[in-house]
Amino acid sequence: MLDAKELAKALQGAGKFTDLLEQFLLSSYGECADLRYQRARYASALARCLNAFPDLKKLGIGRAPGRVNLIGEHTDYNGLPVLPMAIERDTVVLFSPRKDRRVNLVNTSFYFPPRSFDISRRIRPYAYGNWGNYAKAAAQALQEVSHGQLCGMDACVMGDVPVGSGLSSSSSLVVAIAVALAATNDIYVHPVDFAELLGRGESSYTGTEDGGMDHAVSLLASPGKPLKIDFFPLNVYEVPFPQDYSFVVCNSLIAAEKSGAVRNAYNRRVIECRLGVALLREILKDVIGTERDLTYLGGLRHISPRKLSSAIDSLPDAALSLRQVAKLAGIPVSRIRGSALRLGNGETLTEPREGFKIKQRVRHVLTEGRRVEQAVSAIERGDMKSFGRLLNESHESCATDYEVSTPELDALVEMCREEGALGARLTGAGFGGCAISLVHDRDAADLMSAVIARYYHDYLPRERKESPISIISLEDAIFACKPCGGAATLM
Ligand code: GLA
Secondary structure, eight states, X not given: OEEHHHHHHHHTTOSTTHHHHHHHHHHHHOTXXXXXXXXXXXXXXXXXXXXXXXXXXXXXXXXXXXXXXXXXXXXXXGTOOBEEEEEEEEEEXXXXXXXXXXXXXXXXXXXXXOEEEEOOSSOOOOSTTOTHXXXXXXXXXXXXXXXXXXXXXXXXXXXXXXXXXXXXXXXXXXXXXXXXXXXXXXXXXOHHHHHHHHHHHHHHHHOOOOOSHHHHHHHHOBTTBOEEEETTTTEEEEOOOOTTEXXXXXXXXXXXXTTTTHHHHHHHHHHHHHHHHHHHHHHHHHHTSSOOOOSSGGGGTTSOHHHHHHHHHTSOSSOBOHHHHHHHHTOOHHHHHHHTTBOTTSOBOOOOTTOBOHHHHHHHHHHHHHHHHHHHHHHHHTOHHXXXXXXXXXXXXXHHTSOOOOHHHHHHHHHHHHTXXXXXXXXXXXXXXXXXXXXXXXXXXXXXXXXXXXXXXXXHHHHHSSOGGGTSOHHHHEEEEOOBOOOEEEO
């Protein structure tokens, strides 16, 4: 553990921990980052931490980044690949181990009041939306792999991943708390297993049927390299990214909090894909002539494109009721309700009045999986034009077939393309949140000033009447980023 006074000195650039701290910051944020800014940020968290826990003498640091998903949207829970990168925006936890099972948390932002809980065999969640749930999810997950009793910690949390923006602020919090607790208890979990464990853990506390992308990239990323991630089993492949290109992140400022209103819309997409699997299992018998044991849409990735499109074509165009799906799939309604509609937290999804839109969801997922593979080859060839085109195609598919875009995201994407982006699309779950643009570094500043003028100073106040830019700073709404490193601890 680090001596708190020595850490304070190192953050000023003096004392015996200076080099250690420098190395930690470089491997976390990469060569291009503004380390002076990071030191000042950590120093303010340390001050808050010592203020909340005045007796604290020794402490450790844990951090975990948010992410931008470059391409591969809503493919992870379908067993198809994604291509995210970790970003500089992260959650930092300054922690000091306790001998008992108590977890005491303060946050540098007063939007998030202090939370305290005991680590018990089954940690009862707070109400949905409470930030303490993410810490509980991490503790519960670690509890499953700890052989003894998990001890708690006093900790100060500081995050700069904008909340509800589709940049995975919640998973970065879960991962940061988890690496801190693992360090506190001297537990080692292989990062791949850790990612899976935390993914399941977070879902059970938020009621969203998330895939495994967010925790995996937050734990496993290295600076300069987006990760192609495959699922079931989880596998990662680093894709070196050209140094002279960046992604500009533009927040639409329409909040997309998965623990809130977006939960149902997100879960519905997951269920529509499951129903797609049930239908295709039946249809494939005739179209392909073999009966396949199909569990995820990703199970179809090895079928020839021709057979695949004929399978998609055989799905009914119209939205279907559960009864119609059951009939076509040859399964009793009660069985399909009990399996496909069942959520991880034990609830059952309510059938949407307009029916399940299965064909278009399946089409998005299967074409998006293919686009990820094509994007990886384009980046590896250095063909950023083709990569940009794939980003644009991905957005269209997310907007029309998967219906997760919003008028604001469409407007932003359009503006970014007009202002010099090689490609632009929404990132993350959608329903609000951010758009990203691929740009050459020399064009980033011009694109950002044009979008500030057109979206934040014109479109948004005009279309939404109130301008949310007064409650979030422009630097948090629009910024450029490059691939950063994954979670780390320093003790
Ligand atoms: C959210 C989920 C991810 C993934 C994306 C959509 O961020 O947490 O697992 O499904 O949406 O690609």
